[in-house]
Amino acid sequence: MRVQGLELLALLSALAFVAVGAAVGVKLLWLARRTRALPELLIGAALLLLSAVAWPLLLVVTAASSSVPEPALRGAMSVATFTMGVGWSAVFLFTWQVFRPGQRWARAFALAGICVELAAAGMGMRRALVLDDVAALRAPSTAGLVMLVGTQALYVWTALEAFRYRALLRRRIPLGLADPLVADRFGKWGWSGVFGLGSITPAVVAQLSGGNLSSPASQLVVGLCGLASSAVLYLAFLPPAAYVRWVRQSAPVPATGGDF
Amino acid sequence: MADSAAFEFACSQLEARTSLDRLAARGTVRIALKQAGLEARSITAEQMAVVVQKILPTELGSRGIDGVEDLCQSILAGLRGVANGPLSDTPDAVFKRLGGA
Numbered sequence A: 001m002r003v004q005g006l007e008l009l010a011l012l013s014a015l016a017f018v019a020v021g022a023a024v025g026v027k028l029l030w031l032a033r034r035t036r037a038l039p040e041l042l043i044g045a046a047l048l049l050l051s052a053v054a055w056p057l058l059l060v061v062t063a064a065s066s067s068v069p070e071p072a073l074r075g076a077m078s079v080a081t082f083t084m085g086v087g088w089s090a091v092f093l094f095t096w097q098v099f100r101p102g103q104r105w106a107r108a109f110a111l112a113g114i115c116v117e118l119a120a121a122g123m124g125m126r127r128a129l130v131l132d133d134v135a136a137l138r139a140p141s142t143a144g145l146v147m148l149v150g151t152q153a154l155y156v157w158t159a160l161e162a163f164r165y166r167a168l169l170r171r172r173i174p175l176g177l178a179d180p181l182v183a184d185r186f187g188k189w190g191w192s193g194v195f196g197l198g199s200i201t202p203a204v205v206a207q208l209s210g211g212n213l214s215s216p217a218s219q220l221v222v223g224l225c226g227l228a229s230s231a232v233l234y235l236a237f238l239p240p241a242a243y244v245r246w247v248r249q250s251a252p253v254p255a256t257g258g259d260f
Numbered sequence B: 001m002a003d004s005a006a007f008e009f010a011c012s013q014l015e016a017r018t019s020l021d022r023l024a025a026r027g028t029v030r031i032a033l034k035q036a037g038l039e040a041r042s043i044t045a046e047q048m049a050v051v052v053q054k055i056l057p058t059e060l061g062s063r064g065i066d067g068v069e070d071l072c073q074s075i076l077a078g079l080r081g082v083a084n085g086p087l088s089d090t091p092d093a094v095f096k097r098l099g100g101a
Helices: A003-036 A038-063 A070-099 A103-128 A133-137 A142-175 A180-209 A216-235 A239-249 B003-015 B021-038 B045-053 B056-062 B068-079 B091-099
Strands: none
Touching: A003 A038, A003 A180, A003 A216, A003 B091, A038 A070, A038 A133, A038 B091, A070 A103, A070 A133, A070 A142, A070 B091, A103 A142, A103 B021, A142 A180, A142 B021, A142 B045, A142 B091, A180 A216, A180 B091, A216 B091, B003 B021, B003 B045, B003 B068, B021 B056, B045 B056, B045 B068, B056 B068
16 A cells, blocks of 8 residues: 555656646747747756656656567667756756856866766667667666766755855845845755755665665655655746745835935 | 956945055955845946945944945945946846746
């Protein structure tokens, strides 16, 4: 009974991430088409690739029965690995370009992260195509571990930058120099990094320790973090009117000052 | 990365019109900016005006500067003539766009 509950949680979590990620990705790509600006293009493409392409294909590979043709499984795994590498590389670029565009260490860190993601994606694609036993596609691999460790670094960086900027904007709100909703969006983006980190960490721990990724504890953490990640992405980029009102009403009222 | 024109203007005025030396003047303005959650490299003239009105008087008073009100009014008047440099896409501008806010 408990296992059925966890499986349901995992399914709900996956469906929520696919639906919210795809909706936000399409919205931001539509925005990028109008503004021609890089940040919305990067994050829109990343969310769409990760949620609408990579995640469903990974689910297919994981849950596929023996009736699915071997070339289809190899192809699905290759495309999923490629899109994860490209998607997470786009988030590295986004974090660098938005938060620290002029700083050398940030450029070096982002470029190193992109190299790791793309190299791991290349290794993973090759593995998917040349493995003798197609059932081993579901087994952990060095390429997968390298990609996930690179992504952990990405999520930590993204969360730190977002929370730092939220702290700056919170100080500006009482002066009338920041919109509480934008400050809240930084916070939600930071939390999406935290929950993203939480959703991939069980896989890293299981691989490093030789543990079982499908243990109830791992499934619970992955399921809850996936749901929470979808919720904060939804509130950040597709906020309902009632939530917008609540955020603005909860913020400190700016003090009045003289005219400039 | 260079500091903004508004920051440089406010610092130069403090240095010229008070007993604060260059280091102390810049430090005082930086402390005021930190309280406001702003950064010297990206602050605009409009944002600096709010800092000069709402935060800088207290900072100057705590350093024993006389005639704070007149000094701040003078800086405010001068800030009207300070042109903002080419405005970069700040993180808050990007996140405002991303939410459609």
